[in-house]
Amino acid sequence: MVPPLALDIDGTLTTPEHTIDPRLFGALQRWDAPIVIATGKSFPYPVALCHFLGIPEHVIAENGGVVYAGDTIRFTGDPDRAANAVREFLDRGGDLGYGDVDTTNRWRETEIAVSIDGDESLLRDVAAEFGLEVVDTGYAFHVKTPGVEKGAGLEAICDILDLNPSEFVAIGDSENDVSLFNTAGDSYAVANADEKAKAAAETVVDESYFDGTLSILDRLRTQSI
Numbered sequence: 771m772v773p774p775l776a777l778d779i780d781g782t783l784t785t786p787e788h789t790i791d792p793r794l795f796g797a798l799q800r801w802d803a804p805i806v807i808a809t810g811k812s813f814p815y816p817v818a819l820c821h822f823l824g825i826p827e828h829v830i831a832e833n834g835g836v837v838y839a840g841d842t843i844r845f846t847g848d849p850d851r852a853a854n855a856v857r858e859f860l861d862r863g864g865d866l867g868y869g870d871v872d873t874t875n876r877w878r879e880t881e882i883a884v885s886i887d888g889d890e891s892l893l894r895d896v897a898a899e900f901g902l903e904v905v906d907t908g909y910a911f912h913v914k915t916p917g918v919e920k921g922a923g924l925e926a927i928c929d930i931l932d933l934n935p936s937e938f939v940a941i942g943d944s945e946n947d948v949s950l951f952n953t954a955g956d957s958y959a960v961a962n963a964d965e966k967a968k969a970a971a972e973t974v975v976d977e978s979y980f981d982g983t984l985s986i987l988d989r990l991r992t993q994s995i
């Protein structure tokens with residue numbers, strides 16, 4: 771039996787060009803155990819990914835702020851505080867960096883993302899004043915409520931689906947995956963992972979991006995035979 775998976779998206783299921791690696795489709799469609807997609811992206815992104823992969827929508831979005839599985843959706847965090855902090859960031863000359871339509875934040879419900887090119891030190895100052903934290907995923911800065919984490923999201927999904935987090939294998943690439951690694955029974959970081967993710971993972975593989983994830987899936991499949 772292959773183990774249940776908790777998979778990060780950016781840096782883990784993607785290519786260096788930020789696109790979904792097309793080999794993901796075959797790899798996950800053949801996976802005979804629950805799969806949770808756990809991301810910092812807003813809710814529609816992982817839902818759409820599951821939908822088009824043809825797998826059940828077991829989703830942790832917004833770094834744990836939104837959890838969806840079965841017929842249940844759960845929200846955690848303080849969206850008003852995040853909105854107030856970002857208003858202050860903008861008032862002091864900061865820029866979210868996503869233009870007027872801003873599809874990165876348009877459907878965000880519990881936290882706010884700022885472009886990785888944004889003013890990090892201003893953002894960190896303002897977030898601290900509002901009692902919020904900033905998570906750097908390598909793809910964006912996320913202004914979020916402390917304690918809202920992918921790991922807590924995995925516990926919530928397991929509660930909904932009557933699974934045990936210790937059965938899961940987590941794969942990720944950045945500091946927003948550390949809590950996921952600590953909650954799952956086993957954990958892998960791909961070679962492009964940041965230092966925090968590498969330090970927290972049980973195993974760091976030699977390959978990067980989806981090459982790394984595919985090598986982990988092959989390894990898990992072989993171990994399960």
Ligand SMILES: O=C(O)COP(=O)(O)O
Pocket residue numbers: 778779780781808809810811907908909910911944946
């Ligand atoms: O949205 C981000 O900044 C990163 O997303 P990820 O958690 O899927 O890597």
Ligand SMILES: [Mg+2]
Pocket residue numbers: 778779780781782907942943944
């Ligand atoms: Mg990632």
